[in-house]
Amino acid sequence: MKKILYFLFALTLISCKNEKKENSKLQVVTTTTMITDLVKHIGGNTIEVQGLMGAGVDPHLYKASEGDVTKLYNADIIFYNGLHLEGKLVEVFEKMESSSKLQVALAESLDKGGLIGSEYFASNYDPHVWFNIQYFKKFANQVTEVLSSEDEKNASLYKSNNEAFQKELDVLEEKIIAKIETLPEEKRILVTAHDAFNYFGKTYGFEVVGLQGLSTATEAGVKDVQRLSQFIIDNKVKAIFVESSVPKRTIEALQAAVLSKGHEVTIGGSLFSDALGDTGTIEGTYIGMFTHNVNTIVDALQ
Known part of the structure; x- marks a missing residue:
């Protein structure tokens, strides 16, 4: 399976090398539905977002398809959870590290001192961090920083969208x-x-x-x-x-x-x-x- 996946990745690089069309919008690929929703909140209509996983999809077991490899290659930025949540995709991400692709594992930047240990994951941490709203707010800040860095002309919009979303998350936490x-x-x-x-x-x-x-x-x-x-x-x-x-x-x-x-x-x-x-x-x-x-x-x- 590894060899097949790497072959598909290499084939995509060759076939798409000269086909990627210029687009004024950042092309962003996300993994889980939570991250997809977050990135859409921050980026709005200024970016193009493609989520790999849909409703009801288990990220622990999700495997990349040939179509996923194409989406990942064509992306300017890839946002994913990390901490080995997307266990079956780790090898694909590692294979892409040699390229200039910007990959952002949002949970990897959290203070490890506050994370819950886990023997089930290679990271040794429980990756389900989005169930702490304060952690998700940090995700939003990180997405804002990355988008602003890669698309400076729209940085003020990303900042404004993030400020609005942060307020919504504060209201959410108060209500729950x-x-x-x-x-x-x-x-x-x-x-x-x-x-x-x-x-x-x-x-x-x-x-x-x-x-x-x-x-x-x-x-x-x-x-x-x-x-x-x-x-x-x-x-x-x-x-x-x-x-x-x-x-x-x-x-x-x-x-x-x-x-x-x-x-x-x-x-x-x-x-x-x-x-x-x-x-x-x-x-x-x-x-x-x-x-x-x-x-x-x-x-x-x-």
């Missing part, structure tokens, strides 16, 4: 904190398909337990299901949650295990973890996704 405060502290236990919400839990006061590990590349075993089912019973957890980018069967198996022990737990709804909702929906934006998640969690656990 107010919503969370309606939930008694003893009920703030979040059980999901995998540990994508550890930054959310650390920042907003939830104990987070995932059936799978931090990466969806690993499957939950029978012992994991039995262990977590007993935890749910012991802590009187009212609801557990499925995720849009993880198969529902894992949480259904957990629910069945709890029921087999004479206890009841409901599936409180679907959360957006590694991807936003469909384009054109409220949940298809970072702010809409975060609002949906918090409302779903708090309402189900009340």
Whole structure:
């Protein structure tokens, strides 16, 4: 697979070398839907943005297609999460390092002292940092700096767009904190398909337990299901949650295990973890996704 991917990359370089058309707009490629939404907020109509991943796509398992290689080659800037979230794309990015392509791994610039350790990723850190809104604000600042540096004539526009987005994120955080405060502290236990919400839990006061590990590349075993089912019973957890980018069967198996022990737990709804909702929906934006998640969690656990 490696050889095929590298061949496609080399072939694209040759075939597209003289075909790239001049365009006054910066050509930007992004990986996850969260980053795509962010870059569009900052760049507006001044840039062209192509996101590799769509709604419901798991970035842990995503592999580059031939079309992706073409998009990456034609880009002026590539924004991605980093911290090994896009594990299957790492080799492609490394192969492109010898080119003049500007690649920006947004999470790599965060202070490692505040990150959560993880043995599931080569970076040794949990990469789901967007669930801390303050980290996402830093992402926005970094995107603004990069776009302004590469397109100085529109720097004031990028700055203005970022200032507006920062205010929206501040309002978002105020609203979700107010919503969370309606939930008694003893009920703030979040059980999901995998540990994508550890930054959310650390920042907003939830104990987070995932059936799978931090990466969806690993499957939950029978012992994991039995262990977590007993935890749910012991802590009187009212609801557990499925995720849009993880198969529902894992949480259904957990629910069945709890029921087999004479206890009841409901599936409180679907959360957006590694991807936003469909384009054109409220949940298809970072702010809409975060609002949906918090409302779903708090309402189900009340």
